[in-house]
Amino acid sequence: MIQALYIFQSNTKDLMYNKNFQSDEKLEMFDSFFSALQTFVSELTESSSESLNTIELGEYFVLITRILETLSDLVIITDKQDIKDVQKLIPKIIKIVLSHQDLFINWDRKPEKLEMFDLKIIQLIFSDKKLISGSSLTTDQSTILKSIWEQKGSLSEQLREDMLKEREDLEVKYSTEENFLKKYELSKNLIEISEKLRDDEKFIEYQTESKSLKDEIKDRKLRLKYYLDRVKESLNYSKYAETYSYLYSFCLKLANFADPQLISKYKTLAKTLLNRSKVPKEEFRRVKDEISMIEKEINEHLTLKI
Secondary structure (H helix, E strand, O other): OEEEEEEEEOOOOOEEEEEEOOOHHHHHHOHHHHHHHHHHHHHHHOOOOOOOEEEEEOOEEEEEEEEHHHOEEEEEEEEHHHHHHHHHHHHHHHHHHHHOHHHHHOOOOOHHHHHHHHHHHHHHHHOOHHHOOOOOHHHHHHHHHHHHHHHHOOOOHHHHHHHHHHHHHHHHHHHHOOOHHHHHHHHHHHHHHHHHOOOHHHHHHHHHHHHHHHHHHHHHHHHHHHHHHHHHHHHHOOOHHHHHHHHHHHHHHOOOOOOHHHHHHHHHHHHHHHOHHHOOHHHHHHHHHHHHOHHHHHHHHHHHHO
């Protein structure tokens, strides 16, 4: 099975095209793993010659072919048992690349221009059923990560000790952090350090937790938008009791998501709606204006955090 296909610019090593033959769910769930893999194959192209290079990577092979006409490097990751079939396929892939030669030579970083190229690649790969069914890179992340890190060489002892100390400090912050947005950022830092430390267990552990946090953040943002929409709608129709209810629910959903001071501010605004008969008209007008600005304020808050 062909696991992934990349095309890098030879001189800059920038990624011009990639196609991972995994499900969208796996791509999202294991994005840190695929990022580490992509970085590794990019580094491999630096030492590639004009002829075909074959590098073993656990139960897989990485095939690197330089395409001189487009000043690019074709990289394919495939199962060991399929390497001969893939080698026969490479000239056909190169032919497709050359049929779009101008796009690669004058690459302007606009992936949408490669849509027709992408379609031809998919049709070619899917024409051979043997190359689109079988194992998945994600089933044996640990072995692949170890293989990558072995080929990269070892860290100096001092650097390793420094990184371990840095990770320990981050783990303490991570375990005590209650804000999901900040915790998500910490998880990405822990993934990065675990990769540098060649620690596959911690890498996979924090990758999994990072995905879980990301899903929770996405879900929470949708719920927040729902309540904000109801707040605006009820406020426009002067249904202040409903506005209070929706705004208070919105505040509850902000737990583990925003600073306590911000949540407290919104709760105070909500309570003012219930006590509007005791509030001067000018102050009540100001409260309504502040409530109408919550969406802009919270969007800026979330944008800064993730």
